[in-house]
Amino acid sequence: MTIDLHAHSTASDGTTPPSELPRLAAEAGLTVLALTDHDTFAGVAAASAASAASDVELVPGVEISCRLDDAEVHLLGLFVDPGHAALAAELELIRTDRDRRGVRMVERCRELGAPITLTQVREIAGGASLGRPHIAAALAAVGITDAFTADWIADGGRADVPKHVLATVDAVGLVRAAGGVAVLAHPRSVKRRASVSDAQLAALAGAGLAGIEVDHPEQPPEVRERLREVAADLGLLTTGSSDFHGDRKPVRLGECTTSPEVFAALRESAAGM
Numbered sequence: 001m002t003i004d005l006h007a008h009s010t011a012s013d014g015t016t017p018p019s020e021l022p023r024l025a026a027e028a029g030l031t032v033l034a035l036t037d038h039d040t041f042a043g044v045a046a047a048s049a050a051s052a053a054s055d056v057e058l059v060p061g062v063e064i065s066c067r068l069d070d071a072e073v074h075l076l077g078l079f080v081d082p083g084h085a086a087l088a089a090e091l092e093l094i095r096t097d098r099d100r101r102g103v104r105m106v107e108r109c110r111e112l113g114a115p116i117t118l119t120q121v122r123e124i125a126g127g128a129s130l131g132r133p134h135i136a137a138a139l140a141a142v143g144i145t146d147a148f149t150a151d152w153i154a155d156g157g158r159a160d161v162p163k164h165v166l167a168t169v170d171a172v173g174l175v176r177a178a179g180g181v182a183v184l185a186h187p188r189s190v191k192r193r194a195s196v197s198d199a200q201l202a203a204l205a206g207a208g209l210a211g212i213e214v215d216h217p218e219q220p221p222e223v224r225e226r227l228r229e230v231a232a233d234l235g236l237l238t239t240g241s242s243d244f245h246g247d248r249k250p251v252r253l254g255e256c257t258t259s260p261e262v263f264a265a266l267r268e269s270a271a272g273m
Contacts (some may be wrong), residue, residue, distance in 0.1 A: 102130025213241030
């Protein structure tokens, strides 16, 4: 088995339609793929239907934007029930707030002199909730290539707007209530401002976190080695994933993978919820 447990489609900020992902996964030699779009299950039905015609198992998932102390982190919910009412309601709140935030960020960019429009950004989003990658693409189209800096839309940047986020402990509880398992995504990515500490990981483990994403393109070998040590101490599973976004990131499906043994343990944990 070759397993990738973190990928995105056009249902959030990826560039590949969900119906195309199983075919691409099969071409990449994968046998299992989790679709984990940001705060939505909108692509799961199409991806699941397409996977039926391939040899790729589609794991229903979601990547939830969360607050951990004063920082934003992302939580993967795997094997979740997309129809779970409480989780669906929270994701709807996050998405509607994201759209509000995206509109205001476009306005701020324009106030700062960027000649972009809301219509342009919505066209880039293609029906998905507005996110910073869509705004960044619009800025790049007008020659502003440093979008994710303090000058523009980085966290705390001049055009940044605060958003509604769910406490990570609460998100773990919702994922478990929806029949899934919770895995903390890229906890020490070199491209993100926040780095999750050992103490924070211990607290989340006590709250029901099942695992942490260790093998990730944005986490170098020495970071992965330390995360494995922490996971072993806390009894957490360690996953590997590409965090595939299509053409939006220079990462291929299956660039990092999860072992069959860990995948089986995650599935068993979900089944026992």
